[in-house]
Structures are given as C-alpha cells and as structure tokens.
Amino acid sequence: MTNIERHSYDVVVIGAGGAGLRAAIEAREHNLRTAIVCKSLFGKAHTVMAEGGIAAAMGNVNSKDSWQVHFRDTMRGGKFLNHPRMAELHAKEAPQRVWELETYGALFDRTKDGRISQRNFGGHEYPRLAHVGDRTGLELIRTLQQKIVSLQQEDEREFGDGEARLKVFAECTVTDLLTDDGAIAGAFGYWRESGRFLVFEAPAVILATGGIGKSFKVTSNSWEYTGDGHALALRAGGRLVNMEFVQFHPTGMVWPPSVKGILVTESVRGDGGVLRNSEGRRFMFEYVPPVFRGQYADTEEEADRWYTDPDDNKRPPELLPRDEVARAINTEVKEGRGSPHGGVFLDVSTRLPAEEIIKRLPSMHHQFKELADVDITAEPMEVGPTCHYVMGGVEVDPDSTAAVGVTGLFAAGEVAGGMHGSNRLGGNSLSDLLVFGRRAGAGAAAYVAGLGEGRPACAETDVEHAAALAVAPFDADAGDAGENPYTLHTELQQTMNDLVGIIRRGPELTDALDVLAGMAKRVAAVTVRGHRQYNPGWHLALDLRNMVLVSDAVARAAQAREESRGGHTREDFPGMNPDWRGVNLICRLAGDGLSVTVTRQPVPAIDPDLFELFDPAELSKYFTAGELSGGPDTDNHDHEGREQA
C-alpha cells in the first residue's frame, strides 16, 4: 500500500506513561533510534493520576528500612504469588531510580535534613513513599517528559535534528504488531488526527500501555486504559499471567454520578484519615484477617498512637492492603451501613488541622471542592471501591522484561504481569514503572545489539490485513444495522462490573463468558459514521476489539481459580487455598482469535536466602506443609528453568 507512512526505528515504545518514557530514555542512552508512540498528547498519560508516591526503601524517614523489608512487604501484599525475582529487583533498584529522578529535575517533598521525605502507605512497614503532596504521578511524568526534551536538545546540538534519535508520535494508536516467524518486525497504527495509517519497521517493541480499567463501569482509569498492550501481546503469540487479579481501590469518589470512580488517594489514610460507617464506627478493626493480625492494631487508641510512635504501636487497620479494605467497604455497604450515596465515610477533617490537610492533600481538597461541593477540611468524604489496576499482564523474563513467547517483544509497567502477584501495594506502581521501564530499555538494547544486519521483515500481506481490519467499521453496507460502539462499550462495562467485579461467583463468571463470546462477534459488526479524521467513534470501535479480548482473559482466569486471594474474591470459594498459592494461570490466544485458553504453570520459587526473611509461622499461613517441610525448592521450578519457548 502506497498511502501508508513508513518509519524505521531500532525500538518502538508503545505508551508514554512512566514505564514507556523511562524505557525510551534508557533505549536512547544505549544509542538506539527510539520512537515513542502514544494515544494522547505527550505528557497526558495515566501516570499523572498517581497520587500517593513512589515506594523506595531509601530509609530517609526510618533508617530501619531496607530493600529486604520492601521485598517482604511486596510479597505479603501480593500473598506470595508475586514473581519473587521481579519483587527482588524492584525492591533493590527503586531507590536508585528515585534518586535519578532528582538529577532530571524532580522536586520531591523534603525531610528536615534536606533529603527526600517519605510517607506511610498501606502494607508498607516503614514510611517509604517519596512524594510531592498528592500529585506524585504528575511530577514523575513531567520529570521524565522534561528529561526526554533534554535528550532531544542534545541531539539538536549534535545532529541539528532534535528528533534524530528520539521522536514522540503523539495521538497515534498502534492496532497490530507485525511479526516475522515469531519475532517482532514492526507495528501498524494510525494517526488519530488524520486517520492516516503508518507502519513502524523495528526489531524491538516495548509495550508500556498500562491497564484495562476501561472495561469496567466504575473505574479510576481514563479512556486510554483499553488493554491494548495485553491484546497486542496475545495476538502476537505472547502470554498473560495473573489476569484474574484486578485491584479495586477501596476509595473512589461515589458522588456525584459523573465522577463516580475517580480516585481518592490512599495518602488520606496514610496521613491519618479514618473510615467510618453510617453508625460512626471505625469498622476496619473488625476486618483484620488472621494473616495480618500481628501487624495491625486492635484498638483505636493504639492505632492513633502509631502515627507518632510507630516503633511501639501497631498500625491502624485502615492501612491494610487495598484488597482487604475494598472488601470491607463492600461488605459494610451491602449490610446496610453505608453512606447516603452507597459508600462509606472517609474522614480526615477531625484528624488534622485544616491548613495541614490543604498542604498535604491539595489535589484531594481541590477535587472534592470543585466536583462534589465537599470541603474535606470540614466534613467527611464519601468513598467506595473503584476498578484501579490490573495485576495481571504479559508474562516476562524479570531481568530483561522480554515477553515469553515472542522474540523482540518487551513489556514494562502495568501491562506486565508477575511483579505484584495477587495484589499490588500502593506506591509500588510508580517504582515498578521506573525499575522495569529502565530494564525494558536495556533489554531491548541488548537484543537489538545482538541482531547484526539481518532484521525481521514486515510482510506486505500483514500490513494489508491490518489496514483492512482498521477500516472495517466504516462498512457502508451495514447501514444502521451495525452495532453502535458506545452502546457495546457500555454493555461491556456493565457486564464486567456486575459479573466479574469485586466479588465473583462461579455461575456468574460462566454467564459473563457467554456474554463476552457474543460481544466478540458483535465487535466485528460495529459500524461508525463519518470519516477517519479525529473520529472518536472509530477510535472506540478499534479499542473495543482489545477490551473484549482482555475481558475474556480476566473472566476465564477468574473462573479457573477456585480460591480467594488478593484482587480475586470468589464467594463460592472463600479464603486462600495453599494448593493454589503455587499456581499461575497463563492465558494464550485461542484458535478462534477471539478468546483465550487458560493453562496452569507453577509460580517461580523464592530463593532460600529470601525465604528466610519471613517468620515460619507467617509462611505456614500461605504455603502447603509439603512446600515448607522440603524448603522452597521442592516445587522444582525456579525461574531459570522456566520454559522460554
């Protein structure tokens, strides 16, 4: 096809959030010609929504902190389903990645002695989150964006062309990956503004596309979160792991309806905010699960003392990991102790002076005042669970982030799976983006360097096929009989919310799979009006293909896992089952191309020296007796030995 733009790069990074930008910086610093492709304008990625902070064991506020404690907290939070090597690399490297941001110009809040201040957060034993008020994500994205600009200025000076080695393709969507005999050859996409098609010829693609939240009705995620990277990887021959684990953040706004789901940062609780039901009771004390009882306070008095004396008191239960708090709120509302608009009360107004609230939580103050007419310095907020994050994602090699099953494909950030196990701790996302973003850039560089002259080639037939798929929604023959993309999207969101939401039941998951199978066929019948120039209806029609496929993966994995753990709660299988602790569910594209198949694979074993970081009594709550008696190696599947086909 002659009317298709062609670009040739060493690496194409899809997504310009924290992971994508950090990956691009690393690739460029390895001298790769790097393209960043993003659906929105540069600097608008969903990372800006991250509020609380970046978890990194720098020990600036409590010197007892260390990477080992961070590793331990991460594994606990993920209920020991995390890929231990990823959790280890993450805990070890996060401090370096944060300090590096300062060299790019980031301005974090400070301690009295001038170092980076760190705040408390759910599941973290010590104050660990580097932050800037409650707008840390914005600081991260702007800092990385400005670092990219500085690299472009270097190229401007050196080559007279600021885009010589690093170019941003903004408002550009990738719809298909192009492969050559199982290896990445490039990517196909379109400019949102003009609708024009383009082909990137590149031997390495880094997926940094974020999550899948837009398949759910109540979500903190923006329209961009349509599971593009997850679906691209599946269709290219990659695998998804942990897809049943979807994090419902306990505190989203519940009123007014138009803002339902928008995030209320966990920092509100980290800084002293408490949850109360309609009876005025701090109900979280009733929801501390046995595995966490040793670390969380039994009384309000002890919990309140913890803020000033954390060494001699246990933590308030409001700071339990997110899955626990979300389920507790869900139960309170269901049992009739909710707030007027179907949430519970989150109150910081009686806990901190007004000026302190405005200083520490400025954007929450702003958000509630402007959108809900609520002054959080004077009255409680109403909050409830909102779909926030998917723990599941592309199965990768921890060290290089190379996708299992597709040569030349890498994945970092939310689109990658394994790091967070069954539940992510707050603050571990931004650090994940930086640690594995950098590793993805380096991994792609090493792969490209090893290629030599012969690079995989994009087949013209594949390009034509991708182009035909992309214009299919403009089918004039369908007339008004075609599916409306907005209607289909609304139905999908309702289905996922109702049948694959925070509490799941076997028969409902079966129903969901039926509905999704029907939707996969209906996606092909979606028609749109108008032309290809900046046409949101068309954009949604193409995104739907990914959303429905990834929703199928979530529902199918959720149906297969017959236990409750982290971000997966089965009413018909309550409680954790140690036999399931060692099982990862792997999704691959099914033969029909519209759904996935699910197979089991052992969770990689924890190295013996890391295993010793945990108290045996704690481990006995998670692991089977057999696993513990024989040590961690008895399951005979450490990460080195995993299939890497």
Place this chain on the structure above:
Amino acid sequence: MSYQGQFRIWRGDGPEGTLVDYDIEVNEGEVVLDVIHRLQATAAPDLAVRWNCKAGKCGSCSAEINGRPRLLCMTRMSTFTEGETITVTPLRTFPIQRDLVTDVSFNYTKARQVPSFAPPPELKPGEYRMQQIDVERSQEFRKCIECFLCQDVCHVVRDHEDNKEAFSGPRFLMRIAELDMHPLDVADRKQTAQADHGLGRCNITKCCTEVCPEHIKITDNALIPLKERVVDRRYDPLVWLGSKISRRKGA
C-alpha cells in the same frame, strides 16, 4: 433531577466550521464533559474532543465555554441556569484540527527551546539536599498540568499570531522561573528569558493567573519575580561592572 440543556458546539473539519445547536439531557452533578460524552454516544458519535483523566489532573480537555478558557471536566453544569445556552468552542489561539480539537504543537515547540535543568556536575544521585521551604517555590509551578489555558488566554499571542515566534507564553516563562528558582540549578536563565522567550512582552495583566485551573499565581509568583531578576541583572551597576572586568570561568 435532569433537564434538557441547550448547547451550541463548534463543529468543523478544519479551520472552517460552524456552531451547531444541540438539545441534550443534563443530570444532577454533571460537568460539561459528561454532556459532551452523552452527545457522542447519541446525536454526534464523531464529535472530536480531547480528554483523559476527567478529574482535572491531565489538562487535556481544554476548550472555551461561553468564551472563557476552561477545562470541560471541571466545569460543573450547576454553574449555569437551566435555560442558559452553553456555547463550547475550541481554544482560539491555536489552529483548529477538528471540532473542539486544536493543534497545540506550538507549546511543545516552545518546551523544547527552554534549556533543561542543569544540576551541579559533581553532585551524584542520592546526594541532593534541599530544604522544603526552598523547593516550595518551584513546586508551585510544577503543579502545572499543561492544559495551555494560560497560553490560550494570553493576549500577546491570542490576538497577535506574529508574536508566536518571539514569545513563549506564560506556561514556558513560568518553566524558566521554576528552573531559575530550583535550589540546585546552576544555569543563568535571565538572559534567555528576556532574549529568547520574550519575557518583556508580558505586561502582567494576570489573565493567565485568572484561568489557571490549578490556581497557580503565574504572574505574581513566577513572571514578576523573573522580571525583577532580569532587571537586577541588567541594570545593577555593580553586576554590570563585574561582568565586564572579572569574567572568569566558573565565576
């Protein structure tokens, strides 16, 4: 509680276009962007609009509502009366691409012309020490969500297309001020602010501050102090003399 709201929305495939009237349902608690989304799902599926976070944090959904630069996601319907016609038009300072979407590449070009953060070369990662009180000045400016409403409203470029070459606008003058006030930045930014970015063209009418959805005091805290520093530097006789007689490397 819902009612039929009256909207006039700019529609057009390029610079040419027209205001189109729509009657559309409005519900309690909604913002203008909700109504635009309802229009997309019903009467106007191809209506082009930028948006992302819908929480006032990403700065994508900038437009003009009844002639005033606003974020569509932060403009509540309750600020209008039920009978009022609400006119939504694209940002006037930038070329229209389609409907409410404009070409904001001017801003990205200007961003690339601001010299980047310059830390002391010997300072290693992890060694940065700064006091909270010293970082707070620049932190205020780093709240900027790059919605470009200040760039849109600033009459230096809004009404004078030919000024765009020489004037970077409030957002990027503020960026220079931010770097200038960064406790560890070692570059001298006064000269570039004046010579390359047109600081002198700003006549502090504070329109930028008025439209800033983050309530950043752009004029008072960034532009005026930057102007004062430029003046100090250019007209202080001691500085002038020093620059003539003792220009040493590293001084």
